[in-house]
Amino acid sequence: MRYVSTRGQAPVLTFGEAMLTGLARDGGLYVPEAIPALGKEEIAALAGLSYEDAAFRVMRPFVGGAFSDDEFRSAISKAYAGFGHAARAPLVQLAANHFLLELFHGPTLAFKDFAMQLIGQLFQIALQRDGRRVTIVGATSGDTGSAAIEAFRGLDNVDVFILFPHGRVSEVQRRQMTTPSEANVHALALDGTFDDCQSRLKDMFNHFEFRDAVGLAGVNSINWARVLAQVVYYFTSAVSLGAPHRKVSFTVPTGNFGDIFAGYIAKRMGLPIDRLVIATNQNDILHRCMTTGRYEMGGVKPSISPSMDIEISSNFERALFEAYGRDGGAVAQLMAEMKAQGGFAVSQGAMQWLGETFASGRVSEDETRAAIAAERAASGELLCPHSAIGVKVAQDHLGAVPMITLATAHPAKFPDAVEAATGIRPALPPRMADLFTRPERVTRVPNDLAALEAIVHERRAR
Numbered sequence: 001m002r003y004v005s006t007r008g009q010a011p012v013l014t015f016g017e018a019m020l021t022g023l024a025r026d027g028g029l030y031v032p033e034a035i036p037a038l039g040k041e042e043i044a045a046l047a048g049l050s051y052e053d054a055a056f057r058v059m060r061p062f063v064g065g066a067f068s069d070d071e072f073r074s075a076i077s078k079a080y081a082g083f084g085h086a087a088r089a090p091l092v093q094l095a096a097n098h099f100l101l102e103l104f105h106g107p108t109l110a111f112k113d114f115a116m117q118l119i120g121q122l123f124q125i126a127l128q129r130d131g132r133r134v135t136i137v138g139a140t141s142g143d144t145g146s147a148a149i150e151a152f153r154g155l156d157n158v159d160v161f162i163l164f165p166h167g168r169v170s171e172v173q174r175r176q177m178t179t180p181s182e183a184n185v186h187a188l189a190l191d192g193t194f195d196d197c198q199s200r201l202k203d204m205f206n207h208f209e210f211r212d213a214v215g216l217a218g219v220n221s222i223n224w225a226r227v228l229a230q231v232v233y234y235f236t237s238a239v240s241l242g243a244p245h246r247k248v249s250f251t252v253p254t255g256n257f258g259d260i261f262a263g264y265i266a267k268r269m270g271l272p273i274d275r276l277v278i279a280t281n282q283n284d285i286l287h288r289c290m291t292t293g294r295y296e297m298g299g300v301k302p303s304i305s306p307s308m309d310i311e312i313s314s315n316f317e318r319a320l321f322e323a324y325g326r327d328g329g330a331v332a333q334l335m336a337e338m339k340a341q342g343g344f345a346v347s348q349g350a351m352q353w354l355g356e357t358f359a360s361g362r363v364s365e366d367e368t369r370a371a372i373a374a375e376r377a378a379s380g381e382l383l384c385p386h387s388a389i390g391v392k393v394a395q396d397h398l399g400a401v402p403m404i405t406l407a408t409a410h411p412a413k414f415p416d417a418v419e420a421a422t423g424i425r426p427a428l429p430p431r432m433a434d435l436f437t438r439p440e441r442v443t444r445v446p447n448d449l450a451a452l453e454a455i456v457h458e459r460r461a462r
């Protein structure tokens with residue numbers, strides 16, 4: 001299995017190389033050269049398997065020779081052992097034809113754990129095998145960073161630096177990043193927005209001298225291995241509702257487009273997905289693009305669903321690559337326009353592809369709070385604000401086909417918003433009840449590339 005860049009100018013890599021690299025050297029994102037399909041019988045045979053066994057069968061075709069079957073099985077098994085639910089990704093029913101896929105039973109209570117825990121195990125195997133050491137730098141709007149730190153804390157061959165926007169993450173998110181005491185964990189609070197964090201991260205990757213000197217590796221949602229790990233729960237949930245014999249639809253609370261792009265991959269692999277619905281908060285650049293044909297930046301407004309407060313939706317580039325018939329030159333041109341002018345127009349042909357592949361909806365702050373309260377009353381389910389946005393948009397797209405909404409975080413990760421909407425303060429699971437009493441360790445950093453690089457150079461172990 002070979003991986004190519006969405007901008008067409010970077011070396012073709014194996015799964016292992018693409019995973020360790022993250023961002024391609026031409027600024028693009030790695031995608032598989034061809035998407036393997038699972039036959040109808042193979043999909044049907046996933047019914048009744050453990051999450052781990054299903055994960056092995058769904059992901060194996062993408063991995064090629066990068067890991068042996070035994071290595072890959074063992075990584076999967078360790079990755080999900082720390083989850084707080086035996087099913088890993090349980091499905092609960094909200095209404096007659098509406099289901100909620102709970103993706104928040106991992107160690108940091110958000111769906112990011114599914115991919116990050118697996119990546120941590122795979123990095124460990126690959127780096128030990130090669131006797132290599134890497135520096136992981138990640139940017140986070142809250143959940144990626146905590147998931148990355150949880151996955152890499154204490155590992156031998158890795159330093160992990162996480163940039164998060166100072167003052168713009170929830171207290172639970174911040175404490176999950178600042179309380180681990182391992183020496184290889186470095187939490188950096190940047191003076192700026194999440195998009196600033198993501199831009200500085202991209203700058204570091206594009207500064208090849210620095211990149212090579214520190215052995216920079218990326219685990220942000222652009223990392224192909226993360227997208228791949230997220231494909232699995234589309235299969236397990238759809239199969240439990242009758243796929244491949246019955247169609248299902250999905251609604252996905254969306255920011256960086258990684259989670260919903262995994263749904264698109266599942267569909268391309270043969271899973272009968274009817275609709276893939278993008279749900280955005282008031283930072284609705286994706287919904288506006290889907291409805292107007294222009295991807296146009298206008299500034300991020302902080303919301304009660306901070307993990308979706310995004311304007312540069314990195315993985316959308318992968319969808320554009322498909323929409324433009326895998327023309328890397330066309331994608332590179334759009335991205336150059338975005339950098340120079342803050343936006344670009346999507347061609348008519350590409351818009352048609354996007355419209356046939358995805359639907360979309362937007363939810364305001366007031367509607368988000370109302371949706372949390374309404375769902376509590378209707379089914380008793382307490383939703384985090386991101387999941388509530390998904391549920392609200394899904395309700396506007398319900399039809400004959402069963403709808404699965406992805407619940408991307410646990411309500412206790414955003415207790416203030418949930419309490420304001422329902423009067424109920426959700427409790428943290430007992431296994432992390434001491435989070436608020438552990439000491440914090442964090443460095444405040446300016447929104448400046450040179451200063452950041454100096455900190456990474458100085459702090460990493462050699």
Ligand SMILES: *Cc1c(COP(=O)(O)O)cnc(C)c1O
Pocket residue numbers: 110111112143144221253254255256257258259260307308386387408409
């Ligand atoms: C990351 C995140 C999202 C957005 O997912 P993308 O893959 O970036 O689209 C939504 N909800 C929560 C809780 C998240 O942590």
